[in-house]
Amino acid sequence: MSGALAEAPPAAATDPAETQSCFDVIELLFFAYRDFVSDPDRILTDYGFGRAHHRVLHFVNRQPGLTIAELLDILRITKQSLNRVLKELVEKGFVEQRTGVQDRRQRLLFPTVKGRDLALALSRMQGERIRRAIDRCGEDDRQAALRFLFAMIDENDRDHVARLVYGAGERKGQ
Amino acid sequence: MSGALAEAPPAAATDPAETQSCFDVIELLFFAYRDFVSDPDRILTDYGFGRAHHRVLHFVNRQPGLTIAELLDILRITKQSLNRVLKELVEKGFVEQRTGVQDRRQRLLFPTVKGRDLALALSRMQGERIRRAIDRCGEDDRQAALRFLFAMIDENDRDHVARLVYGAGERKGQ
DNA sequence: TCCGTTACGTCAGCCTTATTGACATATCTC
DNA sequence: GAGATATGTCAATAAGGCTGACGTAACGGA
Structure with a gap:
């Protein structure tokens, strides 16, 4: 290039x-x-x-x-x-x-x-x-960037991050 | 989501x-x-x-x-x-x-x-x-990620960064 | 040639954010 | 009751950033 x-x-x-x-x-x-x-x-x-x-x-x-x-x-x-x-x-x-x-x-x-x-x-x-x-x-590039950034994370941590980013919210009571 | x-x-x-x-x-x-x-x-x-x-x-x-x-x-x-x-x-x-x-x-x-x-x-x-x-x-996501990351840079700096990233090399002699 | 500006170096002091190591306390679990 | 776990804390240290001030060398125009 x-x-x-x-x-x-x-x-x-x-x-x-x-x-x-x-x-x-x-x-x-x-x-x-x-x-x-x-x-x-x-x-x-x-x-x-x-x-x-x-x-x-x-x-x-x-x-x-x-x-x-x-x-x-x-x-x-x-x-x-x-x-x-x-x-x-x-x-x-x-x-x-x-x-x-x-x-x-x-x-x-x-x-x-x-x-x-x-x-x-x-x-x-x-x-x-x-x-x-x-x-x-464009939105497509954002979606692709998310996939790329996710793939850049340590393999052992991806599940944890996925849960945090896409499944977050109130978890523990009081 | x-x-x-x-x-x-x-x-x-x-x-x-x-x-x-x-x-x-x-x-x-x-x-x-x-x-x-x-x-x-x-x-x-x-x-x-x-x-x-x-x-x-x-x-x-x-x-x-x-x-x-x-x-x-x-x-x-x-x-x-x-x-x-x-x-x-x-x-x-x-x-x-x-x-x-x-x-x-x-x-x-x-x-x-x-x-x-x-x-x-x-x-x-x-x-x-x-x-x-x-x-x-995939390679497509990488290319898209590059476009997205580039668009995230301060507008005033994009030309400068583009030159640096895609047009870099030896510039000044000796 | 003089003078203001520019490019860089440096001294001094300070702040934030991180580290390691050690130890204390409360609580859980078996 | 004993060991493991979750957290808090004290102390010393390091990395990497900051502001402010000052000095030097070189450029560039009047």
């Missing part, structure tokens, strides 16, 4: 042509993600929050009743890292913790009204970008 | 249905990116590098002769942040700086052989994930 690296043939690539053909995905994923997360960042600073808070708030709002362990598995960070941002979200009244009913060791996480509003405001910003993208490339 | 938030109707969303329909893109982009960057991370620690080094090395390798200003525009970080990682890459012999010919104020960045090898090893890891994804969802 492009003439990149024509003067510098790859020394160790098993298949230069195929390696090369992946640059577009690698780079467009980088640029799309770069701009994708930049929108909410502006709002978040007004609340004294960062991206880490956004991620927590998003998944708590998306799946009310989420446990700490499940959140750790989604975010792939340590509990110490999670605890700091979660504590701030709770202290500022965006997330509420309730003791589990079946298992009282668990702390189920719920968004407050305030938390839900913020989560939706952030999603709306990202949604606007997504809708503008769909206007450009 | 899903029953998420059924018990908690969005308070401020202009269009709940459309906001909701974006959750899949928001989340799959998060999970795909999470796993996508996790592969190179393992190699990078062996060299004492992090993701920031990877990004710099990738674009320097992709576009030999890149200037500092262009790299800053790609990465969207401050020159102080860039300088730290770039200095380490130069000190460890992965990137070479040469004074510009037309404009002697510029420092043109080139990968060394060592740098090119590392960049390609990292790209290869990501390429393997991409190829596995294509095996699952």
